[in-house]
Amino acid sequence: GKLDYKMTKKTHVVAERFTQENKASKGKLTSNSVSLAQKIYGLLLDAGYKNLHEEHWNAAGSDTTSSIILGGVSGNITDKLGFRVSREQVISSGEIRDYQTKTRLRLDYKLTDKTKAYVTQEFQQGKNDKRDATLFGLDHSISDNTTLTSRYQIENTVSGERDQASIGLNNRWEVAKGLMLNTRVERIQIVKQTSNATAAGYASGSDSTALSLGAEYLPDKDTKITGRYEVHFGENETSSLYNVGAAMRINR
Secondary structure (H helix, E strand, O other): OEEEEEOOOOEEEEEEEEEEEEOOOOEEEEEEEEEEEEEEOOEEEEEEEEEEEEEEOOOOOOOEEEEEEEEEEEEEOOOOEEEEEEEEEEOOOOOEOOEOOEEEEEEEEEOOOOEEEEEEEEEEEOOOOEEEEEEEEEEEEOOOOEEEEEEEEEEEEOOEEEEEEEEEEEEEEEEEOOEEEEEEEEEEEEEEEOOOOOOOOOOOOOOEEEEEEEEEEEEEOOEEEEEEEEEEEEOOOEEEEEEEEEEEOOOO
């Protein structure tokens, strides 16, 4: 569930809770977070707190609780160039693998009205899992309903190095009044990988194809219902993900 409250024109508060079950690893992750965003002098400042609890349903693992404080700033340097800097700092003794101390930097540049380039740099500074990754991306609007995306990522971990490239095609149609259908096809190709790059379990280490189908239904201007199903076909395994959600505006 998510609650977004606009206190003023420049200030809003967001509270969110979600539960995620992983049948493959036999576990469940619960997240509770709250954040505050404030616009000031053309910048957007945000800060927040997140509490995570990971349960393991087998005897091999023990439950873990982690607390994280969040902070970030974003804005425009020029009419075409934007930036964002953010930090997630673990303040508890417990750490959860995908939610460790991280610093992210991002630049977005508008090449044309239909094309945007971006680069991101991420530094992960976990106790045992240190990682840095550089991502170059390009998004191009082919039409009002179709977008072509391409990315190239260079990733370094304590276990090795991996480079991967991906290309995707997103489509969005209004099939009926108030009903939108979204599809995505993406191909991920491993370009370079050291022999021990998957020892820490960051990636399956194989090429894959992802297919996604989603829908948005707006029965009225204050209500939105969403759903999405995604499946990944890899050389070694096939995985799937689904989610459903609903949003309602309480007041204006």
